Amino acid sequence: MRECIAMRRILIIDDEEDIREVAALSLETTAGWEIVTACNGADGLRAAANSKPFPDAILMDVMMPDMDGPTTFRLMQQNPDLAQIPVLLLTAKVQGVDQRRFAGLGVSGVLFKPFNPLTLAAQVSEKLGWED
Amino acid sequence: MSFQLSIFIGLFLLCVCLLGVLALRLARQVRQQRRDMDRLGETLQHSREDAERQKDRLAERSDLDHAKDEFISTVSHELRTPLTSIRGALGLLSSGLLGNVDTRAQNLLRIASTNTERLIRLINDILDLERMESGRAPVNMRRCSIYDLAREAVDTMTALADAAQIRLELNSYAAHDANYFDADPDRILQVLTNLLSNAIKFSPANTTVSVQIDANIDALSVKVIDRGRGIPADKLESIFDRFQQVETSDSSKKGGTGLGLAICRSIMLQHGGLIWAQPNQGWAQPNQNEAQTNQSNPGTTFCVQFSRGARVGESSVHTMSAPAVERGEGLILVCDDDPGIRTVVSEQLHRNGYDVMEAGSGEEVIALAHEQAMRNSPAPAISAILLDHYLPGLSGWETLRQLKNSPATAPIPVIVLSVSSPTERPLLVGEAQGWVQKPYSEGLLLAELGRVLKTNAGPVKMSKHDLRASRLTA
Numbered sequence: 001m002r003e004c005i006a007m008r009r010i011l012i013i014d015d016e017e018d019i020r021e022v023a024a025l026s027l028e029t030t031a032g033w034e035i036v037t038a039c040n041g042a043d044g045l046r047a048a049a050n051s052k053p054f055p056d057a058i059l060m061d062v063m064m065p066d067m068d069g070p071t072t073f074r075l076m077q078q079n080p081d082l083a084q085i086p087v088l089l090l091t092a093k094v095q096g097v098d099q100r101r102f103a104g105l106g107v108s109g110v111l112f113k114p115f116n117p118l119t120l121a122a123q124v125s126e127k128l129g130w131e132d
Numbered sequence: 133m134s135f136q137l138s139i140f141i142g143l144f145l146l147c148v149c150l151l152g153v154l155a156l157r158l159a160r161q162v163r164q165q166r167r168d169m170d171r172l173g174e175t176l177q178h179s180r181e182d183a184e185r186q187k188d189r190l191a192e193r194s195d196l197d198h199a200k201d202e203f204i205s206t207v208s209h210e211l212r213t214p215l216t217s218i219r220g221a222l223g224l225l226s227s228g229l230l231g232n233v234d235t236r237a238q239n240l241l242r243i244a245s246t247n248t249e250r251l252i253r254l255i256n257d258i259l260d261l262e263r264m265e266s267g268r269a270p271v272n273m274r275r276c277s278i279y280d281l282a283r284e285a286v287d288t289m290t291a292l293a294d295a296a297q298i299r300l301e302l303n304s305y306a307a308h309d310a311n312y313f314d315a316d317p318d319r320i321l322q323v324l325t326n327l328l329s330n331a332i333k334f335s336p337a338n339t340t341v342s343v344q345i346d347a348n349i350d351a352l353s354v355k356v357i358d359r360g361r362g363i364p365a366d367k368l369e370s371i372f373d374r375f376q377q378v379e380t381s382d383s384s385k386k387g388g389t390g391l392g393l394a395i396c397r398s399i400m401l402q403h404g405g406l407i408w409a410q411p412n413q414g415w416a417q418p419n420q421n422e423a424q425t426n427q428s429n430p431g432t433t434f435c436v437q438f439s440r441g442a443r444v445g446e447s448s449v450h451t452m453s454a455p456a457v458e459r460g461e462g463l464i465l466v467c468d469d470d471p472g473i474r475t476v477v478s479e480q481l482h483r484n485g486y487d488v489m490e491a492g493s494g495e496e497v498i499a500l501a502h503e504q505a506m507r508n509s510p511a512p513a514i515s516a517i518l519l520d521h522y523l524p525g526l527s528g529w530e531t532l533r534q535l536k537n538s539p540a541t542a543p544i545p546v547i548v549l550s551v552s553s554p555t556e557r558p559l560l561v562g563e564a565q566g567w568v569q570k571p572y573s574e575g576l577l578l579a580e581l582g583r584v585l586k587t588n589a590g591p592v593k594m595s596k597h598d599l600r601a602s603r604l605t606a
Contacts, residue, residue: 016213022220029229063209092212093205094259114216114252117223 008033010124011051013044013072014061014090022117023059023090031121041067045075048082055085057128059111062091062102070105077106086128090115182472197266208259215255219248250389257391261374264398265569271319271402277311278320278352278438279304282343285324289332297337300328306347313352313438319399323407324354326392327434331358333388336429353437357412362430368409369565369587372397396436404575405438406583459485460582462515465500467491467531468549469523477518480574481581489514494526498534498541505540514544516584518577519564521550532563545584549577 010033014020017039024035036051038044041064048055058076062069069089076082086108091098094112102110109127111120124130224230226241233241263269286302293300304311324343331341339359346353363371370376375390400407412431464486468474471492478488489504491497497517504514517535521528528548535541547566566584568577 016217018217019213019220022217022224025224025230026220029224092209092216094208094212094256098205113212114219114248117220118227118229 008056008130009036009051009053010034011036011038011044011048011055011058012060012090013038013041013047013058013064013069015040015064016061019061019113023115023120026115026117026120027124030118031125033121040064041069041072041075044072045079045082048076048085049079054081057108057124058085058087059090059124060087062089062093062098070102073105073107088124088127186472200266204259204262208255211255215248215252219245219252222248254389254391257389257395261391261395261398264395264402269402271316273314273316275312275314276317276320278313278345278347278354279306279311281317281320282324282345282354285321285328286343288321288325289328292329293332293341296332296335298332298335299340300332300343301340302343302345304345306345306352310347310349310352311345313347313440315403315438316399319402323396323399323436324356326396327356327436330388330392331356331360331432331434334358334360334432336360339429349440351437351439353435356434357431358433359412359429359431362411363409363432365411371409372407400436401576401579403438404579405436406579406586407434407436408583408587409434460578460585461485462585463487463489463504463513464581465489465491465497465504465514465517467494467497467518467523468520469493470520473520477577480577484578486515486581494523494528494531494534497531498526498538501535501541501544502538505544516566516581517544517546518568518581519546519548521548536563547580547584 008031010027012020012023012027012035014023014037020037020039024037027033027035036047036055038047044058044060048058060069060072064072067075069091073087073089076085076087089102089105089107089110090113091102091110092113093099099110111123111127115123222241222245225233226238226245260269282302282304286300290300328341328343335341335358341359342355342357344355344357346355367376372393374394376393397407410433412433460481464481466474466477466481466488467490468477469492474490474492478490481488489500491500497519501514501517507513519528519532523531526534528550532546532548535544535546545565546563547568548564549568565587566580568580
């Protein structure tokens with residue numbers, strides 16, 4: 001297990017409970033990060049706003065019922081506090097068209113499902129330029 | 133006087149008669165011309181209607197393409213979502229991060245993990261192939277060095293080769309400047325690593341897999357040469373089809389998806405290049421002992437070839453591009469019930485050096501093919517037949533079957549033009565030597581024709597015995 005240098009707090013927003021659990025366990029056990037989860041966009045916005053301190057990063061699914069990832073991201077950008085938090089999309093949409101659409105959103109990066117649970121934390125760190 | 137008058141009257145009457153005849157002729161000509169005009173008008177109207185229909189068909193196809201895209205995207209997403217949980221759970225469990233499990237359970241976890249990885253690769257490959265074959269995968273062309281790409285591929289595969297106790301070597305016979313060409317480097321790297329991974333998988337331990345680069349002013353080629361058990365002659369082409377292995381158990385045993393070579397072929401077609409497999413020829417084994425221990429293994433050479441004049445990434449049916457392959461020769465029989473398509477294909481073939489003969493139905497193809505096969509030289513024999521899959525009357529499939537059942541026409545290679553992919557028509561694939569999926573580009577058609585003609589070594593000459601037999605069966 002990696003030694004925890006900096007305590008990070010990550011918010012995972014995904015409508016699939018199993019994926020939330022696996023991703024949370026993966027980040028907790030491999031990087032020792034603290035994980036908060038939310039099951040949809042609206043819940044995610046509330047969780048991000050109420051979390052003190054704010055999460056260091058948000059890992060968010062794209063396809064969610066009611067409010068999808070891109071919409072949630074846009075709403076987050078309208079809140080000055082939440083707009084500061086880097087967002088990574090975690091998506092099973094891997095086609096070129098989708099990728100170009102995500103790139104235009106202004107998110108900090110895109111990670112693809114199915115992710116490798118042993119390297120997910122390293123991928124997050126790399127995308128966000130975290131040294132630890 | 134009266135004599136002169138009668139001559140004058142006679143001449144006058146003659147003139148009137150002549151004028152009358154002339155007038156009648158003129159009237160007939162005018163009538164004829166009017167009829168011609170009417171006919172031309174009708175033809176023009178038909179052409180307009182044809183053009184409209186063609187436009188409708190193109191629009192329909194674009195709608196279909198869009199629907200297919202949506203479907204593939206959705207299926208891929210729906211498969212990936214449960215796989216994410218499975219891969220995550222298995223990965224964490226088998227890593228031991230959550231505590232140790234006993235050896236038997238560990239083994240079961242390994243089996244589940246390995247097969248999950250394989251399923252993920254399969255889904256990725258299917259998606260990759262689908263995007264490339266539909267011409268919707270972006271090609272990012274850049275100037276790159278074939279040597280650097282081959283070096284990178286060899287470096288990437290070294291760990292896999294070491295694990296299988298295979299030595300990788302890279303030789304270049306190209307001048308430094310000749311290494312440079314325009315291509316999508318990621319895609320070419322994918323081709324080279326796929327070929328190397330194949331070669332390593334099917335080579336016995338303690339042998340060498342050799343990569344050879346050659347280049348000149350017209351073309352670049354890379355050969356990947358292995359000392360595996362070789363590929364039977366009748367499988368040298370079909371191994372590039374989806375899910376085709378030399379033995380059915382190969383794929384599962386070696387952990388492949390069965391799509392690697394199909395992907396390589398698609399990438400090469402996208403680049404206007406060629407890919408083929410051949411038994412090793414006169415390859416000097418560097419190590420005498422090695423050669424002796426593997427006498428029974430002829431091995432296989434996979435060749436990829438890029439033509440410097442090739443235009444890239446063209447896959448729309450209405451793109452009339454410059455030829456992507458070397459100029460061809462031979463007589464090609466084109467069969468399509470749509471005269472418009474026949475004209476376009478014939479024009480493309482003509483422009484690239486082929487002689488063309490057209491047929492509008494399956495019955496006509498069979499008749500023409502027999503006629504040509506039985507004609508004595510110097511009349512040219514048919515080098516290949518381009519056969520539309522959907523034909524009214526005798527269907528494409530039935531035509532192909534009859535061509536292959538007759539000794540006179542069986543040796544003529546047939547390329548099927550079809551809106552279906554070869555995997556949807558396995559029966560047809562078995563009989564045909566080539567396959568071009570519609571909508572196709574000129575480059576794709578010519579590349580496939582070139583490949584088929586190359587592997588079939590030109591038109592087949594009939595012996596007298598064959599001719600007699602064919603007359604009996606025809």
